[in-house]
Amino acid sequence: MPNHHTLKAWQHAERLAVECSKAAQHFPDFEQERLADQLRRASYSIPLNIAEGSARKGTRDYRKFLDTAWGSLAEVQTALVMARDIGYLRPVEFGRLEALATETSKTLFGLLRKISQAADRPKPR
Secondary structure (H helix, E strand, O other): OOOHHHOHHHHHHHHHHHHHHHHHOOOOHHHOOOHHHHHHHHHHHHHHHHHHHHOOOOHHHHHHHHHHHHHHHHHHHHHHHHHHHHOOOOHHHHHHHHHHHHHHHHHHHHHHHHHHHHHHOOOOO
8 A cells, every 4th residue: 555645635634634634723712522522523524534444454444444534534524514604714715625625525525435446456366
């Protein structure tokens, strides 16, 4: 498996996690242990699962970690919409984070598709 640092999906996910964490710092104090914390944990989960999956020996195991990253990305996208709707994110900031999430989604989906195809190939005898 390739080094996770070289994967576009990991690079985009890491950037998204950093930017979500920065945005969450500006949520109200009473949200720091709720929505802000949930946004941070879900966004951190994406690059962490990509990295852990890429360190695994088998493609089926790798795919399992990428599936978890995919679920965390959906959670991040939902938390961002909620934060926007509540008024914690300005429209410009939401748009920037949404664009990062979309780019992460595209590259993660491509990686997931590639790994899934490799996992589904019959093993040579």
